[in-house]
Amino acid sequence: MxxxxxxxxxxxxxxxxxxxxxxxxxxxxxxxxxxxxxxxxxxxDPATPETPAKQPASKFQRMSRETRNLGIMSLGIMAIIYVLPEEASNWDRSEMTPDKLGDRWIRHNRRGPVWDKDDWPLNFVGHPYFGAAYYVMARNQGLTGMESFGYSALMSTFLWEMGVEAFAETPSIQDLLVTPIIGSIVGEGFYIWEQRILDNDGLLWGSPALGSSALFLLNPAGSVSKGINRLLGEEENGFIKEANSQLVVQQARVDHSGEATQPGWAGVRLQFKF
Incomplete structure (x- = not known):
């Protein structure tokens, strides 16, 4: 000074x-x-220091954020499948009530995995596409091919098959194998095509509309994740300027006789600034 x-x-x-x-x-x-x-x-004046440059997020921070967004997307996908006709989803909605979900999840994971009887387009087209989505998202955050394969396997196994989907049905042997393996092979092709379009200024056959549509189809999870980040204020011009979460634990209240007058509970308090 x-x-x-x-x-x-x-x-x-x-x-x-x-x-x-x-x-x-x-x-x-x-x-x-x-x-x-x-x-x-x-x-x-020491009270007016120069503002330090913002450090870029590490690979771990970026992947933690993307995994959070995948969890949000998985719940949304489950909600969409839930409202589909039972002939399409193979889910028994009469059993998927709030008071039964926990027991169903435990029972399905203990029973599985099993060889399912879903139609082949769902098993060998739909699931590999989602496996590719996990893979391409990881590749775009700087992970190598093998790291992205491992991430696709973790997400398809624990986030979806034994996680969200286990509330509705028993984990599937085909899905556990096909989703990450075929999905990663397809995903590497998707990633190469995506990079070629980006290197061409987002144009496909000279059309920006075709380029944008192709980029979304090649990396759907990454595209939706960017929208979630903007919504949560983690991108410039975000809808939510600031978001905070806090774990809250309330102990049970008892009277002089030791009988509980109010049960204890635990929850998450969310605060948003728009």
Whole structure:
């Protein structure tokens, strides 16, 4: 700080001794004085530090955020499948009531995995496409091919097959194998095509509309994830400017006889600033 003060004083003496220097820069005496005052205040006032440059997020931070967004997307996909006709989803909605979901999830995971009887387009087209979506999302965050394959296997197994979908049905042997293996092979092709379109300024056959549509189909999870980040205020011009979460635990209240008058509970408090 002292060195900075010395430079400010040196500049002040130079301009006062050589007024022609100020005229050479076409600065008036008032403008020179404003510059000197501003520099002197910044040099002497420790309460106005320079704002440090924002550090880019690490690979772990980026993947943690993407995994959170995949969890949100998985719940949305489950809601969409739930409202489909039971002939299409093979889900018994009469058994998927809030009071039965926990027991169903435990029972299905203990029973499985099993060889399912779903139609082949669902097993060998739909599931590989979702496996490719996991893979391409990871590749876009800097993971290698093998790392992205491992991420696809983890997400398809624990987030979806033994996670969200286990509320509705028993985990499937075909899905556990086909989703990450075939999905990663297809996903590498998707990633190469995606990069070629991006290198071509987002154009496909000279059309920006075709380019945008292809980019979404090649990386659907990444595209939706960017929208979630903007919604949560983690991108520029986000809808939510600030979001905070806090774990809240409320102990049970008991009277003098030891009987509980209010049950204990635990939850998450969310705060948003728009």
């Amino acid at each position: 002292l060195r900075r003060v010395h430079w400010v004083l040196f500049l002040a003496l130079s301009l006062s001794c050589f007024p022609a220097a100020a005229e050479g820069f076409k600065l008036s005496q008032v403008e020179v004085q404003k510059i000197l005052n501003t520099q002197a205040i910044q040099a002497l």
